[in-house]
Amino acid sequence: MLALVIERLAVSFAGLSSPVLAIDHLTIAAGERIAITGGSGSGKSTFINIATGLEKATSGKVFWNGADIANLSESRRDRWRAEHVGLVMQDFHLFPGLSAVENVLLPARLARVADAALVARAHELLKIVGLSRPEQKIETMSRGEMQRVAIARALLRKPGVLVADEPTASLDADAGENVGRLLIDMADEAGSTLIVVSHDHRLIGRLDRRITLAAGRIAADSAVEGVAA
Amino acid sequence: MIRFILADLRRLWAGAVVVVLLVALAVALGVTVTLQERALRLGSARAADKFDLVIGAAGSETQLVLSSIFLQPSPLPLMSGEVLAKLSKDKRVTWVAPVGFGDSFAGYPLVGTTRALISSTVSGFSEGRMFDKEGEAVVGAAVKLPVGAEIKPMHGTAQIGGETHAGVVYHVAGRLQPTGTPWDRAILVPIQAVWHVHGLGHKEHDQEESGHTASTPAVVPAPLPAGHYHGDGHDHGPSPLLGNREVHTADNGHGHAHEASGSAPDAAHAAEDHDEHDHHGSIDADAAIDEDFTATAPGLPAVLVKPKTIADAYKLRQEYRSGNTLAVFPGEVLTNLYATMGDAKLVLSAVAAGSQGLVAAALVLVTVTHIGQRRRQIGALRAFGAPRLSVFAIVWLELFLLVAIGIGLGFLIGLVAAQMIAEVFTTQSGIVLPVGFAREDIRSALLLLGASAMLASVPALLAYRQSPAAALRA
Structure with a gap:
């Protein structure tokens, strides 16, 4: 379980006058379930990229359990992310030609950490997300099934934080409902801090806290009313 | 990693086949010239060596x-x-x-x-x-x-x-x-x-x-x-x-x-x-x-x-x-002829090398474009925790595998082509041409493999240097 502290963060891109993201101070407690909302261009994606170490902050500090990932080299951020972050994305980013379980194991295999225990866990996770055929080729699955494979992949290495970027946006209502519930249950079960970027009100309604971004700044930060609605 | 590469190649099999054939033909051209020239030299020398x-x-x-x-x-x-x-x-x-x-x-x-x-x-x-x-x-x-x-x-x-x-x-x-x-x-x-x-x-x-x-x-x-x-x-x-x-x-x-x-x-x-x-x-x-x-x-x-x-x-x-x-001395006269033949071989070898260069350039172009199209996939791999070196290795291995298969196939095609030419030649002239690989062919094969290893590292390096966040945004 990881806690996030952000201090005097600024992210600017060359050619843009104002920073795309500027956060003076933000704390997310370990095990918290956060929703990030905001319009397009509000800095949501940048926030995710910075928090997961996909992008380097121009200035400021990003502490996860006290360790500043903003100072790490690209390779070390990659390694840190592989160990501590589970990512679920709108477009799944599953790899055609591979089976469900191969997709779940791919990043671990590429990082050469996939041992027998991890393989067993991959099969178990697929069972938990409700997929009974781990050898099924990914391109033959429905979108809802694909996102469940992606969730299993994100949780494989028991990440301290689970980050989901619009996990339900490309799914129909039923599948979205299903995926949203799975995310929360499984983050709970793995003991992961959960950060979800979403516009899906039903999903947001199930989370603890909602941070709204606008023009790269935190516009609102409040507890979600009607928790577990 | 191999399974991932194979899955990728299976998905892009048509392109992969074209790449392999392109490489194979370019290599075969050079191999045929080399083998044929050597066979002609050996065959004619053998034909003459009983006559002092x-x-x-x-x-x-x-x-x-x-x-x-x-x-x-x-x-x-x-x-x-x-x-x-x-x-x-x-x-x-x-x-x-x-x-x-x-x-x-x-x-x-x-x-x-x-x-x-x-x-x-x-x-x-x-x-x-x-x-x-x-x-x-x-x-x-x-x-x-x-x-x-x-x-x-x-x-x-x-x-x-x-x-x-x-x-x-x-x-x-x-x-x-x-x-x-x-x-x-x-x-x-x-x-x-x-x-x-x-x-x-x-x-x-x-x-x-x-x-x-x-x-x-x-x-x-x-x-x-x-x-x-x-x-x-x-x-x-x-x-x-x-x-x-x-x-x-x-x-x-x-x-x-x-x-x-x-x-x-x-x-x-x-x-x-x-x-x-x-x-x-x-x-x-x-x-x-x-x-x-x-x-x-x-x-x-x-x-x-x-x-x-x-x-x-x-x-x-x-x-x-x-x-x-x-x-x-027939051997002496043949030596002079070989010098002339050597010039012809030089020209043909240059043509073969040129075609290999063209294929190499085409391959770089194709793979760099291909990497562009795969930016998101590569970015995702990185985002999900694949180390940069793995990404480099995947891209490198995928291209190198294709080119290496092409080179192997090219040597085979070259051998068969040279043998076929030699057979026709033998039927017409009676001179048996000993077509076969020699030690120096191993060297040229290694040279080609080395060149393709460097060639494959161009797109691999591009993929290695790509920022995953930027790739995912694309």
Whole structure:
């Protein structure tokens, strides 16, 4: 379980006058379930990229359990992310030609950490997300099934934080409902801090806290009313 | 990782196949040129290595070798028969044999020569026996004529509209074992028969050794294709056939009785006889073969000489290099030819290298574009925790695998192509071309693999350097 502290963060891109993201101070407690909302261009994606170490902050500090990932080299951020972050994305980013379980194991295999225990866990996770055929080729699955494979992949290495970027946006209502519930249950079960970027009100309604971004700044930060609605 | 690469290649199999074929063809081009040139060099050297020294009339060295060793039909100037007689008696000579050409049958060149030459240069007969009458012939291994077949020689070749010699028939007495040289495609007949067919050298027994030249070049019918001998490079003792008088003791009953070389001369008669018979000769099929050459032997395009020692070879070459004769070591002439061939090979190799370069450039273009299209996939791999080096390895291995398969396939195609060309060449010329890989091919294969390893690292490096966040945004 990881806690996030952000201090005097600024992210600017060359050619843009104002920073795309500027956060003076933000704390997310370990095990918290956060929703990030905001319009397009509000800095949501940048926030995710910075928090997961996909992008380097121009200035400021990003502490996860006290360790500043903003100072790490690209390779070390990659390694840190592989160990501590589970990512679920709108477009799944599953790899055609591979089976469900191969997709779940791919990043671990590429990082050469996939041992027998991890393989067993991959099969178990697929069972938990409700997929009974781990050898099924990914391109033959429905979108809802694909996102469940992606969730299993994100949780494989028991990440301290689970980050989901619009996990339900490309799914129909039923599948979205299903995926949203799975995310929360499984983050709970793995003991992961959960950060979800979403516009899906039903999903947001199930989370603890909602941070709204606008023009790269935190516009609102409040507890979600009607928790577990 | 391998499974991921294979899944990726399976998905893009059409493109992968094109890449492999493109590489294979470009590589095959270079391999074929290299193999073919080497085979041609080795094959022709082997064809020539049984012939230590060739002596002909003054003229082109290359033509002398091409005609006598490789049996290329072309007119050679004639030299006096005296040369042959002199060499027969030379103590530095193991054997000497005349070659006479000009006729052909069914596309095979007829070569007049001696039993000494045949027995010294061919390992033996696969069928039948040596000729021992004027009307008998021995065929090379690749001549498709059965023992006992009739051969009606044609003057020149069918392609240049030669005429069949009326009334001249040889019978195949034997078939030689293969030598891998143009002589496998030749029909070998007694030299005296060739002379007689062309109206030369009749009644040698009437001529005295001293000072009679039986014919001059002008008398001899024009195109005299080259003849060629199989020398085996070993020193042989003096041939029992040379200077052996026993073989021609029999009276053939046609007034051509042969006697030992000292028979009474009748110079006037001989000269007359030659004029009459010019171009209207016929052979006496049952005449015994006289291989004891006197100075009155007719003019010859070439004689092949087996010197006793290397020193003798150089001395003989020196001696017969002046005046009207030309003496060459075939190997030396071939070396000059190879230099020319080397230039041609250089051009072809440059063309092959150019095509390989083009393919390499095309591949870089294709893969860089391909990496562009795969940016999101690569970004995702990184985002989900694949190390950068894995991403590099995936992209590198994927391209390198394709190119390496292409190179392997290219070497195979090149080998098969070179073998096919060599087969056609052997059928046409009789020269067996030894097509095969050599140590230096391993080096060029490694060089190609090294180059493709560097080539593959271009897109791999691009993928390595790509920011995952930017890639995912794309």
